[in-house]
Amino acid sequence: MKTFNYITVALCAVIVTLPISKPSHIFAAESTTQNVQQTAVDSVKEAISNLVSAKDEKKQIETPVRIDTLKKAVSLAINEAKDLRIKLIGLEDLSDSYEAWKTQKSLDMKEMIDTLDLFKKEIAKIEKDEEITDAKIKEIGEKIKSWRETTYLPLSNEIQDYFLVIEEYKTIDTAQNRSGKIEADIIKLDKRKKNTTDLKKLLGDANSEIEAANKINDEAKTLFEDSYFPTKKEAIVTTTTPKISEEIDTVSIPKKSVRDLVKDSSNKVRNSYKIFIEMSNLVRKLLK
Amino acid sequence: MHEHIIKQLKNLQLIEPDNGYVLRTRNLFVPASISITTPSRTFSILNWQYASAFALILVCVLAVPYFALTPEETLASLDTAVLTSEIYSLPINVQLEELKYNETAQDTITNAVSEASNTDTNHLDASLIMKEGENIDNKQEVDTNVDDLLNQVLQ
Numbered sequence: 001m002k003t004f005n006y007i008t009v010a011l012c013a014v015i016v017t018l019p020i021s022k023p024s025h026i027f028a029a030e031s032t033t034q035n036v037q038q039t040a041v042d043s044v045k046e047a048i049s050n051l052v053s054a055k056d057e058k059k060q061i062e063t064p065v066r067i068d069t070l071k072k073a074v075s076l077a078i079n080e081a082k083d084l085r086i087k088l089i090g091l092e093d094l095s096d097s098y099e100a101w102k103t104q105k106s107l108d109m110k111e112m113i114d115t116l117d118l119f120k121k122e123i124a125k126i127e128k129d130e131e132i133t134d135a136k137i138k139e140i141g142e143k144i145k146s147w148r149e150t151t152y153l154p155l156s157n158e159i160q161d162y163f164l165v166i167e168e169y170k171t172i173d174t175a176q177n178r179s180g181k182i183e184a185d186i187i188k189l190d191k192r193k194k195n196t197t198d199l200k201k202l203l204g205d206a207n208s209e210i211e212a213a214n215k216i217n218d219e220a221k222t223l224f225e226d227s228y229f230p231t232k233k234e235a236i237v238t239t240t241t242p243k244i245s246e247e248i249d250t251v252s253i254p255k256k257s258v259r260d261l262v263k264d265s266s267n268k269v270r271n272s273y274k275i276f277i278e279m280s281n282l283v284r285k286l287l288k
Numbered sequence: 289m290h291e292h293i294i295k296q297l298k299n300l301q302l303i304e305p306d307n308g309y310v311l312r313t314r315n316l317f318v319p320a321s322i323s324i325t326t327p328s329r330t331f332s333i334l335n336w337q338y339a340s341a342f343a344l345i346l347v348c349v350l351a352v353p354y355f356a357l358t359p360e361e362t363l364a365s366l367d368t369a370v371l372t373s374e375i376y377s378l379p380i381n382v383q384l385e386e387l388k389y390n391e392t393a394q395d396t397i398t399n400a401v402s403e404a405s406n407t408d409t410n411h412l413d414a415s416l417i418m419k420e421g422e423n424i425d426n427k428q429e430v431d432t433n434v435d436d437l438l439n440q441v442l443q
Contacts, residue, residue, distance in 0.1 A: 038389070040393075041389075041392060041393050041396050044396050044397065044400050045396055047400060048396075048399055048400050048403050051403050051404065052403065066404045067404075069400050069403060069404045070400070070401065070404040070405075072400065073396075073397045073400035073401050073404070076393060076396070076397055076400075077397050080390065080393050080394070080397075084390075134407045135407075137404060137405060137407075138405045138406075138407050139405075140405075141401050141402075141404045141405020141406075142405050144401050144405075145398070145401045145402060145405065148397070148398065148401070153394065156390075156394070160387055160390065163383055163386075163387075164380070164383055164384075164387065167379040167380045167382070167383035168379075168380045168383075170379040170380075171378045171379050171380040171381075174374065174378060174379070178365070178371075178374065181364075181365035182363070182365040182366060184365070185363040185364065185365045185366065188363075189363070259387075262380070263384075266378075266380045266381075266384070269378070269380070270375075273371065273374075273375050276366065276371055277368065277371055279366055280363075280366040280367070280368050280371060283363050283366050287363075
């Protein structure tokens with residue numbers, strides 16, 4: 001029984017620790033939709049591989065393979081854009097400024113999807129053309145590439161940043177609820193005249209981690225608003241004049257992005273769960 | 289009328305005292321020094337003894353797995369299974385997983401578009417060169433094996 005408990009605690013510790021280096025691998029929640037999306041990505045990767053081989057061997061099929069690769073890439077881009085827009089539209093209980101942001105970004109995403117549809121039609125037109133030339137393919141390819149870099153990806157990153165911030169707030173809420181439940185149980189232990197000094201100290205440590213996580217995520221949210229809410233950005237620019245020392249600081253220390261801050265915040269939450277698991281082990285010994 | 293009385297008398301003829309009454313009246317008439325065994329009563333006591341012993345054994349047998357399998361007392365809020373499940377489903381972990389997939393998809397799209405529109409360097413693709421490099425390494429291994437065999441023959 002004891003061994004079983006130790007194994008359980010060790011497993012929990014591994015689960016908490018591993019995500020710090022590779023969070024996505026541990027918390028892989030594969031759904032059917034994700035599998036379908038993964039298949040679409042794999043299909044494009046396969047097309048790239050075929051094209052690379054065809055180009056190297058200067059095969060007759062090189063041009064059709066180029067077209068096929070472009071078509072698959074654009075189809076995948078359309079699916080990705082549609083999924084992101086659906087997720088964006090699904091956002092609820094937003095403040096007025098965020099509701100306005102959501103409406104604007106949803107319209108922007110609709111434009112992106114329309115543009116991608118136009119690219120798709122253009123590629124189909126080139127494909128039907130009796131004289132398909134590599135120059136035409138190169139032209140449309142470079143057009144798509146440039147549009148993605150300057151227009152689509154910045155918008156996609158902005159929306160993804162917001163999702164990260166709100167999901168981190170939900171994560172902090174979960175951790176705070178857990179802390180509250182543990183606190184209530186410690187009060188019960190006090191009534192049973194158990195020594196809860198160590199438990200209380202650990203709970204305090206966990207709460208500090210959660211508080212720090214909340215603070216960092218607040219910074220991430222502020223940075224998000226400064227970066228993407230035009231009115232707020234202008235207000236800051238006109239009202240604050242940075243001192244020379246502040247300017248030096250910003251030059252010497254590279255500023256963290258919204259994503260960096262959210263990841264720092266989520267690491268703090270993970271630290272709090274590490275402490276909860278330590279407490280779980282301690283309470284078992286206490287109740288023996 | 290007579291028939292009815294006769295029938296009643298016949299029924300009354302069949303009436304017998306119960307076992308308890310027989311024993312009690314017999315003990316009244318027989319002196320105390322003469323012991324008369326009452327088999328049914330002895331059997332009843334034994335029956336109770338057996339039943340008690342059996343019940344005791346049964347309780348012991350059932351108690352062993354009960355105490356062995358009942359989990360140690362812990363706090364509901366600090367249950368490791370609950371904590372593990374909660375860590376798995378933290379919203380940020382799900383979001384980071386989605387972000388990772390999204391980044392892979394965007395990189396793949398960028399690579400595909402770049403590769404399709406690149407007509408200048410058809411023979412300098414990194415994956416192609418790496419693949420060819422692996423083939424050369426394998427070939428070298430085979431050659432070394434052949435050299436070793438030749439050396440062995442020449443020795």
